[in-house]
Amino acid sequence: MTTHQFQAEPFPLAFDPQTTALIMIDMQRDFVEPGGFGEVLGNDVSKVRTAIAPCKQVLDAARAQGMLVIHTREGHRADLSDCPPAKLTRGGQTFIGTDGPMGRILVRGEAGHDIIPELYPVAGEPVIDKPGKGAFYQTDLHLVLQNHSIRTLIVCGVTTEVCVTTTVREANDRGFECIIPEDCVGSYFPEFQKSALEMIKAQGAIFGWVSNADAIVGGLK
Ligand code: C5J
Numbered sequence: 184m185t186t187h188q189f190q191a192e193p194f195p196l197a198f199d200p201q202t203t204a205l206i207m208i209d210m211q212r213d214f215v216e217p218g219g220f221g222e223v224l225g226n227d228v229s230k231v232r233t234a235i236a237p238c239k240q241v242l243d244a245a246r247a248q249g250m251l252v253i254h255t256r257e258g259h260r261a262d263l264s265d266c267p268p269a270k271l272t273r274g275g276q277t278f279i280g281t282d283g284p285m286g287r288i289l290v291r292g293e294a295g296h297d298i299i300p301e302l303y304p305v306a307g308e309p310v311i312d313k314p315g316k317g318a319f320y321q322t323d324l325h326l327v328l329q330n331h332s333i334r335t336l337i338v339c340g341v342t343t344e345v346c347v348t349t350t351v352r353e354a355n356d357r358g359f360e361c362i363i364p365e366d367c368v369g370s371y372f373p374e375f376q377k378s379a380l381e382m383i384k385a386q387g388a389i390f391g392w393v394s395n396a397d398a399i400v401g402g403l404k
Contacts, residue, residue, distance in 0.1 A: 199334070203251075204251040207238065208339065211258075212294060212299055213285060213295035214231065218283075219284070220288045228371075231369030238301075238302055238367045254309070255346075258312060258314075259280070311324050316346045316349040317346070317350050320353070334358075336351075337363075338350060340367070342369060344375040344378070347363065351390055361383075362393070364395050365393055
């Protein structure tokens with residue numbers, strides 16, 4: 184039963200809070216905090232930090248509704264046996280697994296791999312460790328969503344044009360309706376974020392809907 188609506192583009196999205204989940208994609212110290220992987224790559228992390236406060240607003244509203252909240256983290260086993268060689272060398276330099284200011288970069292268990300304190304998971308919220316950009320690839324995310332009878336996904340996190348929209352595209356093919364609050368996602372490249380979100384909502388929501396934190400919070404009331 185769809186009892187609620189999110190104001191969104193290209194048109195409002197009807198949803199049922201009982202079958203809606205919030206997914207926080209990769210809000211990890213390596214991507215978001217100064218001194219992490221993102222900054223080592225030469226990026227200005229202030230561009231993604233703008234998403235923290237709106238994400239917290241949506242996270243608080245989802246928790247207040249008793250909705251399923253899922254967090255993801257991109258990273259690999261310490262021996263890198265789950266990291267494709269092509270990913271290790273991508274970009275012309277080797278970064279994954281090397282020592283960074285917050286421990287080995289994108290390695291599970293290292294400080295930089297963990298979620299930022301502002302959005303830290305609470306007890307009962309599944310954390311999905313993913314080796315790829317999409318949150319469905321080689322994870323149990325689909326199973327967790329099916330077991331909770333989820334149909335609609337609110338997708339927040341970083342980075343917009345990489346892990347966020349890869350996950351939305353994967354989810355769309357699996358039959359989920361996805362909505363991205365645009366102030367709850369971040370990119371080191373604002374022009375990529377703009378294009379990525381336009382692609383999601385184009386052609387009558389070909390991949391999903393685009394909204395904002397206030398509209399998500401308003402829709403959850
Ligand atoms: C990237 C991600 N950008 N979480 N990862 O490499 O978007």
